[in-house]
Amino acid sequence: MTVYLLCFILFLTGLYGVITRRNLIKIAISLSVMEFSTFLFLALVGYREGGVAPIVDTADPVKTYVDPLPQALVLTAIVIGLATTAMLMAVIIRIYRKYGTFDIREIKNLRG
Amino acid sequence: MTVIVKKTTQLIAGIIFLYGIYIILHGHLTPGGGFAGGVILAGSFILLILAWGSDFLHLVREEQGSTLYENLAILVVLFLALSGLLAGVNVFFANWLPHGTPGELLSAGILPLYNIFVGIEVAASILTIFLALIIFKEEVLK
Amino acid sequence: MEVAISVITIFMILGAIYAIHARDILSAVIAGGIVGYSLVICFLLLQAPDLAIVQIVVETITLIIMVAVVLDSSRVEAYSRFDRRAWITAGTAVVILLVLFWFLRAASSHLAPFGESSLRMADAYINGAVERTGSVNLVTGVVFDFRGYDTLGEATVLVTAVLGVLTILRINGKKKLT
Numbered sequence: 100m101t102v103y104l105l106c107f108i109l110f111l112t113g114l115y116g117v118i119t120r121r122n123l124i125k126i127a128i129s130l131s132v133m134e135f136s137t138f139l140f141l142a143l144v145g146y147r148e149g150g151v152a153p154i155v156d157t158a159d160p161v162k163t164y165v166d167p168l169p170q171a172l173v174l175t176a177i178v179i180g181l182a183t184t185a186m187l188m189a190v191i192i193r194i195y196r197k198y199g200t201f202d203i204r205e206i207k208n209l210r211g
Numbered sequence: 212m213t214v215i216v217k218k219t220t221q222l223i224a225g226i227i228f229l230y231g232i233y234i235i236l237h238g239h240l241t242p243g244g245g246f247a248g249g250v251i252l253a254g255s256f257i258l259l260i261l262a263w264g265s266d267f268l269h270l271v272r273e274e275q276g277s278t279l280y281e282n283l284a285i286l287v288v289l290f291l292a293l294s295g296l297l298a299g300v301n302v303f304f305a306n307w308l309p310h311g312t313p314g315e316l317l318s319a320g321i322l323p324l325y326n327i328f329v330g331i332e333v334a335a336s337i338l339t340i341f342l343a344l345i346i347f348k349e350e351v352l353k
Numbered sequence: 354m355e356v357a358i359s360v361i362t363i364f365m366i367l368g369a370i371y372a373i374h375a376r377d378i379l380s381a382v383i384a385g386g387i388v389g390y391s392l393v394i395c396f397l398l399l400q401a402p403d404l405a406i407v408q409i410v411v412e413t414i415t416l417i418i419m420v421a422v423v424l425d426s427s428r429v430e431a432y433s434r435f436d437r438r439a440w441i442t443a444g445t446a447v448v449i450l451l452v453l454f455w456f457l458r459a460a461s462s463h464l465a466p467f468g469e470s471s472l473r474m475a476d477a478y479i480n481g482a483v484e485r486t487g488s489v490n491l492v493t494g495v496v497f498d499f500r501g502y503d504t505l506g507e508a509t510v511l512v513t514a515v516l517g518v519l520t521i522l523r524i525n526g527k528k529k530l531t
Binding site for chain 1: 426454466474475479494
């Protein structure tokens with residue numbers, strides 16, 4: 100049970116970063132921290148005590164296997180996470196070229 | 212970069228590329244599959260670009276090619292998903308090819324084909340993102 | 354097993370806190386890498402080799418992109434000093450986090466204990482999956498056969514993200530460079 104609580108604390112750390120930081124790159128890092136905590140939670144939910152990785156041994160098929168469904172969901176979500184992080188970086192670098200700063204409060208002031 | 216780095220990456224990048232192809236083709240037997248292998252394939256190209264700089268290849272042409280392959284691959288995946296209708300199974304995403312013996316390379320019906328084309332799509336997508344960032348940097352420098 | 358994963362998770366939390374509070378943006382990016390690479394070890398301990406392979410390569414490419422963006426622009430955080438507005442924001446954030454933590458703790462009492470997966474569909478996906486899909490790797494069987502719609506959706510999202518990057522970055526068009 101402590102593992103789940105630590106996983107939640109990791110999520111909340113990322114949320115704290117998103118709320119309080121003013122630097123755009125730090126907000127991007129905090130978002131990816133939240134993403135990682137979600138992946139860890141899904142992998143934790145699917146784990147079974149004494150289970151082996153979900154690759155069936157055809158010689159000895161009766162074993163305890165880890166649940167493959169959360170792993171399949173996380174597998175696709177990791178690659179999507181890379182694409183969305185890269186898109187976030189593209190937006191951030193565009194903003195930097197236009198305003199010359201990463202600070203969201205200053206960007207707001209510059210727009211008037 | 213220095214000559215040592217360039218030569219080392221020249222030797223390594225091909226092996227990484229082969230490893231990515233291995234991961235994709237054995238996706239239904241060992242850990243890995245289209246997503247993992249595609250990212251490794253893109254990684255070998257990114258390694259070469261980082262070591263050799265952006266001058267030795269024609270960036271815009273590379274980007275056009277990778278965009279084309281990405282879109283073609285997602286179309287082929289869609290066609291494979293629809294191919295069950297042509298074969299008379301009438302189910303979207305039907306595994307209608309013969310399954311074969313589990314544990315052999317040619318088995319699992321249509322799943323290796325999905326693995327191959329999703330691998331091409333993921334590799335081309337990540338390479339396109341990287342090339343777009345580099346081209347933007349070059350345009351700003353000019 | 355639970356103790357090992359707890360220790361690694363505490364390490365991840367410390368790395369995340371340092372990444373949020375670092376003065377130098379480059380060291381913040383590197384400290385964010387701690388979280389990603391520790392996640393690889395967690396996946397290996399949780400018997401998920403597929404995820405470990407993907408995560409270690411994806412984290413490397415993410416770090417390359419982030420470091421390239423930071424080195425291309427400014428490295429110093431402009432305002433790390435606390436003024437009155439920053440205190441108000443931090444106080445509000447802590448209150449929200451405490452409330453959320455209370456809810457999550459209450460919700461986690463409904464979860465099964467660690468190591469005893471209680472998902473009803475797990476047995477349906479494991480038993481007889483090899484005969485139905487022909488794939489020895491159960492994760493590949495779930496990704497492309499049982500859950501094919503999900504995979505098609507995720508692939509579409511990937512294509513859309515790439516189109517978004519091209520739209521945002523290539524405003525000048527392709528005529529200038531060719």
